[in-house]
Amino acid sequence: MAQDVKYKKKQEAKLQNTSSKNEDDASKPVPLRYGPLPKLKGQRIFSRIVVVISVLTYAWFFSPTQNNKxxxxxxxxxxxxxxxxxxxxxxxxxxxxxxxxxxxxxxxxxxxxxxxxxxxxxxxxxxxxxxxxxxxxxxxxxxxxxxxxxxxxxxxxxxxxxxxxxxxxxxxxxxxxxxxxxxxxxxxxxxxxxxxxxxxxxxxxxxxxxxxxxxxxxxxxxxxxxxxxxxxxxxxxxxxxxxxxxxxxxxxxxxxxxxxxxxxxxxxxxxxxxxxxxxxxxxxxxxxxxxxxxxxxxxxxxxxxxxxxxxxxxxxxxxxxxxxxxxxx
Missing domain, CATH: 2.60.120.620 (q2cbj1_9rhob like domain)
Structure with a gap:
């Protein structure tokens, strides 16, 4: 009987430690697969501008109606x-x-x-x-x-x-x-x-x-x-x-x-x-x-x-x- 009580307390302690560790892990940032995202608002705008310019450049060179004709x-x-x-x-x-x-x-x-x-x-x-x-x-x-x-x-x-x-x-x-x-x-x-x-x-x-x-x-x-x-x-x-x-x-x-x-x-x-x-x-x-x-x-x-x-x-x-x-x- 005493052994059962001791084993039960040991299991509860183990579960409590696991829960605490999961909470700590959840609070940590997840590493991004393709690198960090821009953190500043200006960086995000700049990235969008680069994408837009790239699309327009492609359209200019590969569109059959260049020069807006x-x-x-x-x-x-x-x-x-x-x-x-x-x-x-x-x-x-x-x-x-x-x-x-x-x-x-x-x-x-x-x-x-x-x-x-x-x-x-x-x-x-x-x-x-x-x-x-x-x-x-x-x-x-x-x-x-x-x-x-x-x-x-x-x-x-x-x-x-x-x-x-x-x-x-x-x-x-x-x-x-x-x-x-x-x-x-x-x-x-x-x-x-x-x-x-x-x-x-x-x-x-x-x-x-x-x-x-x-x-x-x-x-x-x-x-x-x-x-x-x-x-x-x-x-x-x-x-x-x-x-x-x-x-x-x-x-x-x-x-x-x-x-x-x-x-x-x-x-x-x-x-x-x-x-x-x-x-x-x-x-x-x-x-x-x-x-x-x-x-x-x-x-x-x-x-x-x-x-x-x-x-x-x-x-x-x-x-x-x-x-x-x-x-x-």
Whole structure:
């Protein structure tokens, strides 16, 4: 009996010591797994600032819309569009000028693309013709220009005439026939899209083939990536069209056609990815400032075909002009 009492007291004492030790342990700080937290209010604020700056820095460098510019794709290379466009408010100076020409006033200003105007066969023939002709070029920079009307072809710091070279036979009647047919189809499509009288729309200068590469520029004409307005550069322009002869991200990298919402303070870009046979056209006033993104790899081929409403600024179809001045077979 006495032994039982003694054992019971011993157990109670042991429990009391254990409880006291647990209380002492609970009062001690628990070591943090990843180091101490900031103890001062200023330290916590500083930590939060660092996190915010890190997030903003990541967003700046990895966001596709840097410099606070929104970017929208009007046409992607991998899609085929029967007709797709975006209306824009006409520039006042453009309207004042074009209102002089009844039958050639657009029902709205816009930028349009269409992948079903030109066939792949037509695009292939024109591309092959451009490559043949440009094999005689000798550009110093990354841009080669060939004007089918005048025969001018980039050669070092000047031009040569492709119709007067010692090499003959690379301009064929078929090439000129295809060019004329394609030009007519584009002209009719522009008239239809903008509700124009097609007989009041005339081909104008310059109209040319272009090849762009990543070669370093040697003069201002090689720097095609500067935003501009066609009507400011060429007063005769009222409608601009481009026919692409190569594919974005297949034949070349970079080289997208980019519209801006404003030339002076752009905040939104609208992009067109070139696709072989794709036609892009637009009103040529300040409502459509644009530039071409720098080509970083490959070769980008296209044709610029321009139209005017001013009959005094029209030029002859190259087939008729070339056949008269330099007969080809």
């Amino acid at each position: 929104k970017e929208t794709a009007l046409a992607l290379q991998g899609y085929v569009y029967q007709s797709r466009g975006q209306s824009v408010k006409c520039d006042r100076a453009y309207l004042e000028d074009i209102n002089k020409y009844p039958g050639c006033i657009p029902k709205k200003c816009a930028r349009m693309i269409n992948d079903e105007i030109v066939t792949q066969s037509e695009a292939d023939i024109l591309l092959w013709f451009a490559k043949r002709a440009m094999s005689f070029a000798k550009p110093k920079g990354g841009v080669t220009i060939m004007d089918l009307h005048s025969g001018a072809l980039t050669y070092e710091d000047s031009f040569i005439n492709i119709y007067k070279t010692s090499e003959q036979g690379f301009v064929t009647t078929r090439d000129l026939f295809i060019y004329r047919d394609v030009r007519n189809k584009i002209q009719k499509s522009i008239a239809l899209a903008f509700n124009l009288d097609v007989t009041k729309l005339y081909l104008t200068h310059p109209t040319f083939f272009s090849r762009m590469t990543n070669k370093e520029p040697q003069n201002i004409h090689d720097e095609y990536w500067h935003p501009h307005v066609d009507k400011d550069t060429y007063d005769s322009f009222h409608y601009t069209s481009l026919l692409y002869l190569s594919d974005h991200n297949i034949d070349f990298v970079g080289g997208r056609f980019i519209y801006q919402d404003n030339l002076q303070n752009p905040k939104e870009n609208v992009t067109v990815e070139p696709r072989k046979g794709r036609v892009s056209f637009f009103t040529s006033g300040a409502e459509n400032p644009h530039f071409v993104e720098r080509v970083t790899e490959g070769e980008r081929y296209a044709i610029t075909i321009s139209f005017t409403c001013d009959e005094t600024k029209k030029i002859a179809d190259p087939f008729d002009a070339v056949q008269h001045a330099h007969p080809v077979h």
